[in-house]
Amino acid sequence: MRIITISREFGSGGREVGKRLADELGFAYYDREIITEIAKNVKMDEEYISHVLEKGVFNAIPLTFGHTFSYLPKSAVTATDIYSQQQKVITQLSSKGDCIIVGQNADILLRDRNPFKVFVYADMKAKIDRCRSRQNPGENMTDREIEKMIKQIDRARATGYDMISDTSWGDMKSYNLCVNTTGTEIKNLIAPIAQYALSWFENK
Amino acid sequence: MRIITISREFGSGGREVGKRLADELGFAYYDREIITEIAKNVKMDEEYISHVLEKGVFNAIPLTFGHTFSYLPKSAVTATDIYSQQQKVITQLSSKGDCIIVGQNADILLRDRNPFKVFVYADMKAKIDRCRSRQNPGENMTDREIEKMIKQIDRARATGYDMISDTSWGDMKSYNLCVNTTGTEIKNLIAPIAQYALSWFENK
Incomplete structure (x- = not known):
């Protein structure tokens, strides 16, 4: 089973890379x-799930609620439950067949499965233009x-990642390939990234 | 004229990437x-030239000479001359045709020519094994x-680079593509890197 994980700076086009790569390779996305x-x-x-996972449970509490935890669900579902569900769901999905997972700290949660880890980034100006x-x-x-x-979003991603990893989010050492999308058309980079990933899988 | 610059951590196989890429693309090396x-x-x-360029003129002075500058050439040739010669030689060579330049801060010295900038890196253990x-x-x-x-070597490279660049050596933002060679056979990564570079040149 081949797993490609895409981590990305917000606004760098990481999701587009992931989707197009899945199409190119015929992997699930x-x-x-x-x-x-x-x-x-x-x-x-x-x-709410999305907030807890992307921003960490404390950041997910709207500030208007001050520093009390009144917003946290009163039910038996805790942040820990959500994290273990994330692990479970990601493990299940990635067991079905070759796939690409964007975000979700999947590179760390699936580290035992040795995924090919891509990081997508860009200059701030390029990211601002893309967001706009x-x-x-x-x-x-x-x-x-x-x-x-x-x-803010990237800082939250880094915080969540660093909590469960002994490497750092956005540090090239955490990834196999880091792709700068500044000044490029993402669609033209997909075939070589796909070929690179396939070579890497054959190789390992 | 297409220029590919390869910056690299010592022991990561950057020179091998450069040489093989030059063969693959038919570029000068x-x-x-x-x-x-x-x-x-x-x-x-x-x-001596190599020491001045790779380590900076002060690091190039053997420590046994203490803190005097008695080792520095007494002739009219200064470190500044060497740096400007480097700029001149690199500019001349890269004007002859498509090429790949490893090291030499060529990505910065040729920034006006918009080279495709690759950074090659690896885990410390992989680098130690490769050196051994x-x-x-x-x-x-x-x-x-x-x-x-x-x-030590990488610190010296970073110091020399950072002196002439407003970006940082080894920071992914300074490059278009960052390639982790850990656990891979470099020769199998060359075709996709070449394809990526060609797409990037067509694209810009």
Whole structure:
């Protein structure tokens, strides 16, 4: 079973790399599906699951609730349950066949399965431009606001990753291949990345 | 004119990547030739030129000479001359046609020519093993000694790079593609890296 994990800076086009790579290779693609599955299993809102997993349980508490934990679910479902569900769902999905998983710390959760680990990144300006081109009509964030959001999201990703890994999020040593999408059309990079991954799998 | 620059951690196989990539693409390959050319132009010893360029002029002074500068050439040739010769030689060679340049801070010296910038790296253990397999008979360095040497060389490379760049040596943001050679046979990675570079050139 071949597993490719894609970690990515927000706005760098990592998800596009993942989807296109899955099409190119005929691998299954998992991303949001994992959240949906966990939400179903623990009978909780997808949005909340997503916040806990992407931002860590404490960051997921809206600040308006102050420093009390009144927002945390009163049920028996704890953050730990959500994390172990994540492990379970990712392990199950990746056992079905060759796949690509974007985010979700899948590179760490599946480290025993020796995935091919890609990191996708870009210059801040390129990331801001990419975010802007995807804004909904009516959204009018300034470049500064977008940059702040990008940094916040990546900081949260790093925090969540570093909690469960002995390597660091965004440190090239944690990955097999790091791809800078600045100034490129992602679609043109897919065939060589796919070929690189296949060589790596044959090789190991 | 297409220029590929290879920066690399010592012991990661960056030079092998460069040479094989040059063969694969039919590009010229420059590495030691640059030193030879500079040495000829300034009429100095290749070894000394190499030290100045790789380690910076102050690190190149043998410590036994203490903190005086008695070792520095008394002639009119200064470190600045060597650096400007490096710029000149690299610019000349890279103007002859498509090429690959390993090291020499060529990615920075040729930044106006928009080269495709590769960084080659590996885990410390893999680098130690690679260095050991290339030891001359009779050399008996311990793993610790090899690790110390690797770190010293890379620190010197970083210092030299950071002096002339506003990005950092070994920081993925400074490169277009970062390749981890740990646990792989370099020869199997060459075709996809070549394809990636060609796509990038077509694309820009």
